Amino acid sequence: MTASSTPATVPAMQAWGRVRSGRRSADRALKVLATAATVLGAVVLGSILLMLIVEGVRGLTPALFTEPTPGPGSEGGGIANAILGSLVMTAIGIVIATPVGVMAGTYLAEYGRTSKLAALIRFLNDILLSAPSILIGLFVYTLMVRPMGSYSGWAGGVALAIIATPVIVRTTEDMLRLVPGALREAGAALGAPASVVIRQVTWRAAQTGMVTGVLLALARIAGETAPLLFTALNNNSWFSPNLMGGVPNLPVMIYQFALSPYDNWRQLAWAGALLITAAILALSIVARVVLRGGKSR
Template structure:
């Protein structure tokens, strides 16, 4: 392209040339990013490969039918730990879902830029980044010490506290993506805000809200630290009132992996593989649920 100077003379524009130093810096950065990616993939792949190999070795017909064995015993399974984990996770998600959805709805529909909403968001961000062991200690002080014993109820409350901020954040974000024209259409028909929220905005954001609940479920499925202070563990089936130690997979894996018994170590590997597959399945389910929402 020619350039005309003030004197009316034309000259050819200089070609856009990249300095050699920039090219070198670009190549170095690309190589560094690629090397870091490959290194991370190798480390994660080796961990996953070891988990699969050792976990498959621990699989047996009795794994899902028998309770965990005593120290030095042969055989046994993890059926009681699986059932205990299901119960604790169910308690946590049942408590966290209504609280998280209603709080997220308030932030997106009612609070918006109010000072109370800003305070709730700030506290929610703190809970999202808080170490789970601190939540376990909090519930231990709040419930376990006054009750005088470990319990499944305390474990469920600890898991609910961990799951709630995830649901709050996801619900608020999904409701904010709903177009304002839908709310205006509901209001134009004479519907009160509560009816618009229940019949329009919740329905429009239902896939995203369900995805947040599934992600919160995957978040608490493998938590160990809070259960060490609340539900602890045992080698038998839990009682109906959930009082006393409740068997669960995360704490069972932690205790059995540190034990000197090969049978316990094999069960720990099998339990770790089971939790990994479960969390992977929940993550895939969350993506499948939110995919139609993104396609709209």
């Protein structure tokens, strides 16, 4: 036994020594393949991020955050209108999705549980969770844009809300199911009705995970392009306060400007892509920090 070996590791080393050489070779080969795949994925992701940073930083100017998008062939300009439009529609989406998702997740975890209705809702929620966002855009186009006769920020917000809702439902249900049943029983023993126990006990116990779910849903819809093509479209000027007509937004702006023949537009597209990536990364980090802080308590 070496000086670095501990009594706990000796049995494991002896057991590994009894493994046939063929299995040890297969284990090493699998380890090499897994490591190579990890390195390859990290290199590809790092290359994309590096290219995004290099190209996007060039377009970060004060005008980017103060001026609207320029017209075709124009010089200068910024993406202030697209940033504001994205913020407004994302806010509409998350404001609609949060109460619906939280209440639906609460029903599945607290009231429905093993009922047939709850099983059906879970099944539909899973389908919606994996549904292509372009289908949701077409659905909202048929539901709102055609009857209203115009693209609008309201339709874009509803489309984003439909995408965010299943994420919040799933997270809320999972977090509430992790709350020990003894807490519910303690509340019921004090004579509190189920609604009070849910509000005062289970929601408070699971609030960190539920907030994390909302942040993840927010990150999920922040960069969606397909549904906005059918609902909000785009606009190279400031949008109307009533959100009717084309509403500028970062995802569609990036899509249109990146395919344009104008260097100025392509540079703005790189800068907008960098801003969206940074925002999603920040939301993901905040969600992890919030979840980790809740676990430490």
